[in-house]
Amino acid sequence: MNPADTLEWSGLKLDGNTAVLGIIGDPVAQVKAPLPLTQLLQRRGINAVLVPLHVPAAGVAPLLQALLAVRNVAGIVVTVPHKQRVAGLPIDTLRAAREAQAVNVVRRAGDGWQGDLLDGAGFLAGLVRNGFDVKGRSVGLAGAGGAGNAIAFALAAAGAASIDVRDADASKRADLVDRLRALGYTAGEWDAASPRDLLVNATPAGMREGDALPIAPEAIRAGHTVAEVIMEPHTTPLLALAQQRGARTVHGRHMMDEQLERMADFFAEALR
Structure with a gap:
């Protein structure tokens, strides 16, 4: 295969402009969202991919802090058992997340994260x-x-x-x-x-x-x-x-x- 600026397979796109979303959990092997959410975003014309990240509880806070420095990381999906842990971090939360004191999605907002709960x-x-x-x-x-x-x-x-x-x-x-x-x-x-x-x-x-x-x-x-x-x-x-x-x-x-x-x-x- 010849090198190319953009690699496409099965209709998906991955290149230097691709935004990265992660899904964090412990375990994470069972998650089903990476492919369908990636496909949905790209069908909307948004160049982004969702990748699984296996993160233990102690690593959640430092990971989110570190990812702020990775400018093409646009957000995180949060799954078991980290939803309440993320809600307790110093991030901006929307109403559903505040009421339930749990977060399952965070997105980059200025210099920090904004979280919501869609479950x-x-x-x-x-x-x-x-x-x-x-x-x-x-x-x-x-x-x-x-x-x-x-x-x-x-x-x-x-x-x-x-x-x-x-x-x-x-x-x-x-x-x-x-x-x-x-x-x-x-x-x-x-x-x-x-x-x-x-x-x-x-x-x-x-x-x-x-x-x-x-x-x-x-x-x-x-x-x-x-x-x-x-x-x-x-x-x-x-x-x-x-x-x-x-x-x-x-x-x-x-x-x-x-x-x-x-x-x-x-x-x-x-x-x-």
């Missing part, structure tokens, strides 16, 4: 696309981490009648419940065995073979809806059980698909 909006849009109207429904939410916070506030704002939460970390669960109540929403503790109209797994449980179910089987009823944030495997043991019991299921991929357009919009401002 909740993406999750809610995925439910709507699958025919579920959250208004007036009871919600059982497993997980009070970054994704759980985002989903809780999005569902509450969309009119959920109640949002009950469980988490292995009692202080995280109590903090989320308290912040929901402070904004006037109905929220409480959930034992994960009680039925709800909508059951949500916002934990990593189900990513690895042998993980315990994040929601007890007796909570899953025919006609109810069980939704995942996990994208790999596509059908987690929780969703497989829900299907067997006659519940409607919403896969984690729906949340990501709905987020991609929102991510592209968010980063476009830093990439123009």
